Structures are given as structure tokens and as C-alpha cells.
Amino acid sequence: MSDQKFVNLTIEGRQVSVPEGTTILEAAKTAGVLIPHYCYHSGLKIAGVCRMCLVEVEKQPKLAPSCATTVAEGQVVNVYTQKALDARKGVLELLLINHPLDCPICDQAGECELQDYTFQEGRADSRYREPKRFNPAEDFGGDVLYVTNRCILCTRCVRYMGDVAGDRALCVEERGDRAHIGIAPDHDLSHPWAANVVDLCPVGALVSKDFLNKARAWELDRTASVCPNCSQGCNITLETRDEAVVRMKPRSNDAVNHFYLCDEGRLNYQWINRDDRLETPMVTGKPASWDAALAAAGAALKGGSAHVVAGASLSNEALWLLKQAAGVGKFRVAKGGEAPLPGVKDLALRADRAANATGAELMGFSRADNPLATAGKIVLIAGDDCTDLDTSALAGASTVIAICTVIPKGLPANSILLPIANFAEEEGTFTNLRGRVQRFLQARPAQGLARPSWMALAGLAAAAGKNGAFLSAEAVFIAMAKTESAFNGMSYDSVGLKGQMAAGAGVTA
Ligand code: FES
Missing domain, CATH: 3.40.50.740 (Rossmann fold)
Structure with a gap:
């Protein structure tokens, strides 16, 4: 018999019971409530840096980052109060101040969480009138291109490379409005599992060179499949356009490949279309x-x-x-x-x-x-x-x-x-x-x-x-x-x- 304790709480009026130590964000998922988030990813260590997941917890004076706050017995959590919505709207406005708003030419358009949450909760216009910051795109090596101006500094890529891939190739360089993702000296993203940073990036900052300008996300048909390129059997989604395979992405399965796919498997698909x-x-x-x-x-x-x-x-x-x-x-x-x-x-x-x-x-x-x-x-x-x-x-x-x-x-x-x-x-x-x-x-x-x-x-x-x-x-x-x-x-x-x-x-x- 497991001696795991469960905690009962209310999220958006729905009663949930989750194991002790669960975060509010994960508990909300069990109640069918998706709290907006950028820096949080269930496969990575919690960073709590983006503040997009702020929610209101009754009897607490300040809004709580739901990705980094664990549940408590009897807690009442509200995701869509005016106070929480205003806070998240403010976060989005700041994230978009220097963003180029280049969705028409961005590969992430159609599957971009910055687009999704802005449409869902953001402002309809910008109050920023000053010139935007500009930095050129940078080839990070491997299959990865870094489009600096789109980056929201969630640091998912930094944590993945350091904690999961075991290669501290990425870091946050500079501070304030000059901050951006940098490559450590003598490193690049040629690690055999590096291209997962493209999937982990919630916006269009890290994009695949192989997939660049090939298709819009909404033109793709998606089919559950298994990577044929080695005996690991990673679960994948085959993405086709006009009946040709144009991208292979990992499909999560904790028993096999979690959220990931190696670069060799991911990029070895052209033979399917021969x-x-x-x-x-x-x-x-x-x-x-x-x-x-x-x-x-x-x-x-x-x-x-x-x-x-x-x-x-x-x-x-x-x-x-x-x-x-x-x-x-x-x-x-x-x-x-x-x-x-x-x-x-x-x-x-x-x-x-x-x-x-x-x-x-x-x-x-x-x-x-x-x-x-x-x-x-x-x-x-x-x-x-x-x-x-x-x-x-x-x-x-x-x-x-x-x-x-x-x-x-x-x-x-x-x-x-x-x-x-x-x-x-x-x-x-x-x-x-x-x-x-x-x-x-x-x-x-x-x-x-x-x-x-x-x-x-x-x-x-x-x-x-x-x-x-x-x-x-x-x-x-x-x-x-x-x-x-x-x-x-x-x-x-x-x-x-x-x-x-x-x-x-x-x-x-
Ligand atoms: S998702 Fe919670 S602070 Fe970023």
C-alpha cells in the first residue's frame, strides 16, 4: 500500500485531489484548466522566471506563480479573476515590447504560445512607441537557428541543454533589455540530442534549419507513428504536407522517449519521400x-x-x-x-x-x-x-x-x-x-x-x-x-x- 498523501483543493470552482507536493499548475491540468505558462515544462527543472502563470490564491495577498507553488489542503485557486488576468496581460505586454511581430514569416506561427496567449489574454494593441531592439539571427550549430528578437528568455533551452543533455552549451548573456541566449565558448548545438530545444522553445526563437520556410503549421497533417531509424522506438508524429513527410517531431511517451527525439532520427526522413x-x-x-x-x-x-x-x-x-x-x-x-x-x-x-x-x-x-x-x-x-x-x-x-x-x-x-x-x-x-x-x-x-x-x-x-x-x-x-x-x-x-x-x-x- 502506498502511503502517499493527497491534498484536496478547489481550482476554478472544481474540486481536485492530487498528491502532496504537486504544483498548482499541474493540479489545474487534472481539473481540465490550462494555466498559461512559458518557462515551465514538465520535463525540466522549475525556473519561475516568466511570471505568465500567475494565479490568485484566496487568503494570499500576492498573486502566486502556479508553476512554483505547491498545493495546500483547502486552498481555493482562481485563474481568471481580473487581478490575475491584468497581471498576465502586463507580462504579455512587456514580452512583446521588443518582439518583431513577424508572425507572417515565422515558422512557429500557428503553433506559437506567444500568439496563443496574446490572442487569449493579451492587449489588442501596443502602447510602446520607441524603436524596438534589434539583434541579428544566429546559427547555433546543428539544426538550430536562434532568432534573437523573438526570444522571451524563458530559459527552457538553457535548462534542457545543461540538465538533460548534459552539455552546458547555452546560457543567458547580458542583462536587462540586452539579455539574450548565448553559446558558451567553444560550444555549439551539435550535441546528438540538441534539436529538442526547437520543440521546447514555446515561441519562434529557436527554429529548425531543416524545416525553415517549408510549410505553415496549419498546412500539416499529423499522424502518430514510431521512429524507424533505430531500435529505441521513440514515439513520433509524422507531419506531412501534400502527402510528403516534411518533419518528424517527438510524441511524448514516458515509457520510451519522454518528450525527446535524437537529431539523427529526427532529420533522417527524406528517404520516405524518395x-x-x-x-x-x-x-x-x-x-x-x-x-x-x-x-x-x-x-x-x-x-x-x-x-x-x-x-x-x-x-x-x-x-x-x-x-x-x-x-x-x-x-x-x-x-x-x-x-x-x-x-x-x-x-x-x-x-x-x-x-x-x-x-x-x-x-x-x-x-x-x-x-x-x-x-x-x-x-x-x-x-x-x-x-x-x-x-x-x-x-x-x-x-x-x-x-x-x-x-x-x-x-x-x-x-x-x-x-x-x-x-x-x-x-x-x-x-x-x-x-x-x-x-x-x-x-x-x-x-x-x-x-x-x-x-x-x-x-x-x-x-x-x-x-x-x-x-x-x-x-x-x-x-x-x-x-x-x-x-x-x-x-x-x-x-x-x-x-x-x-x-x-x-x-x-
Ligand atoms: S511558467 Fe511559472 S513563472 Fe514561468
Whole structure:
């Protein structure tokens, strides 16, 4: 039994009961009241520097900063009294004195808390008539540009770099109206997790160089997904404009990545939009219908056992269907350096640069540096991107079936090619290195005649005389959960958008 004490209080007329030590701002969230704030972020140490979160507490003569004031029994908190509104309006007026009001050309417009709170509570005009302060924008290194004139000095970026990234690269330089964020001598924002300061900045002061002038926030469609670039499985939002992915942002999940995403994962998305895709089935170098290509591939699989090579970025659903169609085989994982985020336990850019190596292992596939080295007569390659495979061993194969997004180099002319969608073009699940099964949703349409990987492999299983009667990725997952012990009892509902641990899964890399 927990001996945690709870405190009862009233916020905007609503009764709430929260653990002792909770701040008024966090308690208000549980009551459905969002108190305006800038410097406060639940992933960072409290600074209490912006005063945007002032509220009125009954029987207290002064307004209280709700981010830095803990709840007390019987407290009555009012967020929208005239006194509190006037104070916050004054804070906004001062923050905007030197602000350039350049929303029409600011990347943050549409997702800017300075815009939002000014619209909600600020003045309709400015009383400031003097010339505004001007400082040039500064390249902070990495993916980060600092637009000094928009900065409200909330210091979220300074605290993140020092306390979470473990690199005291940023500080507040100068004082008074000359104050701005500065870079410490011999530092820049090339830290592998530095670009999180762009997400943490509540205004348009720290912006991504990669995303600069690409799209307005309101033009973007947003889809819940999982970063495909390493085995950590950070939760992300894929942001698309005109069906192209233009930005990847972290989606918070305390069990995996909290609020963060590494720079390598964040910026490695251009391949999703590549236009040199395999878009139509091919048989012996000629375009073919899906029915004809599947019939040819199924006949080959019926002719003998295949040497199976899987991609470690295939979904669990696709890997399971591959196993049904032709049995388990080998897979290769690209490797890179590890880069932990020191302030968050168990969060790192992982050496395995693929999303689903653990899923492949749970399914019975085994790792190999060169999985085609011992290829036999019938070879089945299935993977998102198979272009880094050494195909020189395929010269002696009688039939090669390649199920992929782009055509692997060096395939024999008599190969059967089946085009599939990449992870952003279909739904499915990945299993991260801790064994957490996580869903990703479809963010853009598949290209040409490409089919979702589960659909292509279900067709192949049926053509090979196995059970391939599935009408959705979810139907495949349900069947997989019945037969694979690691997934027993799981469903898309139980996995949800925050994931669920696979049974008996452990650290594998
Ligand atoms: S959010 Fe409370 S002082 Fe800044």
C-alpha cells in the first residue's frame, strides 16, 4: 500500500485531489484548466522566471506563480479573476515590447504560445512607441537557428541543454533589455540530442534549419507513428504536407522517449519521400499484374524451400506473414554509434539502426552480417529497403523473389519483384529493443501499385498454399497474437498509441 498523501483543493470552482507536493499548475491540468505558462515544462527543472502563470490564491495577498507553488489542503485557486488576468496581460505586454511581430514569416506561427496567449489574454494593441531592439539571427550549430528578437528568455533551452543533455552549451548573456541566449565558448548545438530545444522553445526563437520556410503549421497533417531509424522506438508524429513527410517531431511517451527525439532520427526522413521506388510488380524484367507476379512467386515457393532474408524494418505483421509463407530466415541490421541522452534513464540513439530487430528475433529470425552468403536456389528477400544487401551470391539462384520498396542492385534478370509500401504508407507494429510493441499509422498513400507489406505477404502466403486470408493489418496482428507466445493476449486496442510490453521480451542489443 502506498502511503502517499493527497491534498484536496478547489481550482476554478472544481474540486481536485492530487498528491502532496504537486504544483498548482499541474493540479489545474487534472481539473481540465490550462494555466498559461512559458518557462515551465514538465520535463525540466522549475525556473519561475516568466511570471505568465500567475494565479490568485484566496487568503494570499500576492498573486502566486502556479508553476512554483505547491498545493495546500483547502486552498481555493482562481485563474481568471481580473487581478490575475491584468497581471498576465502586463507580462504579455512587456514580452512583446521588443518582439518583431513577424508572425507572417515565422515558422512557429500557428503553433506559437506567444500568439496563443496574446490572442487569449493579451492587449489588442501596443502602447510602446520607441524603436524596438534589434539583434541579428544566429546559427547555433546543428539544426538550430536562434532568432534573437523573438526570444522571451524563458530559459527552457538553457535548462534542457545543461540538465538533460548534459552539455552546458547555452546560457543567458547580458542583462536587462540586452539579455539574450548565448553559446558558451567553444560550444555549439551539435550535441546528438540538441534539436529538442526547437520543440521546447514555446515561441519562434529557436527554429529548425531543416524545416525553415517549408510549410505553415496549419498546412500539416499529423499522424502518430514510431521512429524507424533505430531500435529505441521513440514515439513520433509524422507531419506531412501534400502527402510528403516534411518533419518528424517527438510524441511524448514516458515509457520510451519522454518528450525527446535524437537529431539523427529526427532529420533522417527524406528517404520516405524518395521517388525512385519500385511501383509495379515485375516478372523477369517485365511489368506484370499482381495476380501474375504472385502466382509466379507462389509456384516458385511450392517448388522447394526458400532461403529467406528479412528486413529488420519490416513490421511484426509482415515478418509473421513472411514466416507463414516461407519460414524463418536471417536478417541484417545496419550498425551505428550509440548516443545516450544523459538526463533520461534508458533513452539513447541505439547501435541497431532499424526499428524491428527485436520483433524479427522474437519471430525466430536470426542475425547475420551477410544473410545472402549461403543463398540456395530459391531466394526470398523481403524488406523495406534491401539496397544494402550483398547480392553477389545470387548468381547461382534459380528464382529470386524480392519484396521491397526499391529495386535491390545486382538482382538476376529472372527475378520476381513485388512492390511494397514503406512504414509511413501503411499501418503496423514494431517491437523496440526493450520488447515494447508499438503501433504506427499510415501517413501518406502507397506509391504506384505498391501494396502494404502485410497485404503483399498475405498474397504470397496464399499463392504458396498457406493461410493468407487477411483483410487488414489488425487481422494479421490478431492471428499473430494467437500463435506467437511473445504477443499472446495483445490486440491493437491493448497496444494503443503508447505501446505494450511483449511477454518475456528482454534487451537484445
Ligand atoms: S511558467 Fe511559472 S513563472 Fe514561468
